[in-house]
Amino acid sequence: MKEKVSAMLSVFSAPGEYRGSRKNIMKKKILVITGSPRRHGNSWAMTDAFIETAEANGHSITRFDVGLSKIGGCVACEKCFSKENQACVYNDDFNKIAPFIQEADAVVFSTPLYWYSFPGQIKNFIDKIYSFVVGQKDIAGKACGLMACCEDHDISALDGIRFPYEKTIGLLKWESVGEVLIPGVFHKGEINATDGLQRASALADAL
Numbered sequence: 219m220k221e222k223v224s225a226m227l228s229v230f231s232a233p234g235e236y237r238g239s240r241k242n243i244m245k246k247k248i249l250v251i252t253g254s255p256r257r258h259g260n261s262w263a264m265t266d267a268f269i270e271t272a273e274a275n276g277h278s279i280t281r282f283d284v285g286l287s288k289i290g291g292c293v294a295c296e297k298c299f300s301k302e303n304q305a306c307v308y309n310d311d312f313n314k315i316a317p318f319i320q321e322a323d324a325v326v327f328s329t330p331l332y333w334y335s336f337p338g339q340i341k342n343f344i345d346k347i348y349s350f351v352v353g354q355k356d357i358a359g360k361a362c363g364l365m366a367c368c369e370d371h372d373i374s375a376l377d378g379i380r381f382p383y384e385k386t387i388g389l390l391k392w393e394s395v396g397e398v399l400i401p402g403v404f405h406k407g408e409i410n411a412t413d414g415l416q417r418a419s420a421l422a423d424a425l
């Protein structure tokens with residue numbers, strides 16, 4: 219896959235292009251992808267805090283709650299973008315989101331940890347980003363961010379999200395503006411007893 223990605227990445231932005239100070243913010247289209255199927259849980263609360271600040275800063279936000287959507291797994295058929303310009307020939311909610319990935323200046327992921335990894339729906343979403351590689355669509359140069367939480371009090375439990383996030387965006391030539399990793403939250407609302415919401419807001423300020 220690395221060769222395909224290198225071939226696709228003809229253009230990408232210089233590091234730092236997407237970082238703005240509050241005084242001189244470049245207005246961006248931000249795509250927010252959430253992974254929890256639990257409405258108004260801990261990661262949704264971080265998402266809301268992020269969006270509130272990002273909108274106050276003048277950015278435009280598109281949010282997809284993929285934890286509530288229907289996205290099948292990539293079947294590696296490599297027929298991406300071969301049918302009516304659809305990203306995936308197996309038409310599901312990924313195809314609704316795909317145009318927003320292409321247009322976005324920044325992509326932000328917000329998710330809980332499930333079994334030391336991404337929940338299935340958001341993993342399926344990430345797998346289908348492969349369609350841009352096969353379809354030779356240039357999506358390099360985006361800013362990105364990560365918000366994640368889990369029950370375990372040991373922050374290393376979140377390595378199963380942090381590591382694939384960092385490796386994936388490296389391959390895609392996206393630049394992370396920050397990671398908000400919050401351990402020790404299980405029930406809805408427990409995020410309020412942490413610094414997760416403030417850090418989610420600070421992540422929005424970093425874009």
Ligand SMILES: Cc1cc2nc3c(=O)[nH]c(=O)nc-3n(C[C@H](O)[C@H](O)[C@H](O)COP(=O)(O)O)c2cc1C
Nearest residue numbers: 254259260261330331332333334368369370403404
């Ligand atoms: C199916 C499932 C698997 C989970 N697996 C883990 C896990 O491996 N490690 C962990 O620390 N927490 C795990 N959790 C707990 C969630 O990460 C935690 O409750 C988180 O705060 C949920 O975020 P949310 O409210 O945004 O859904 C799991 C929860 C569920 C429902």
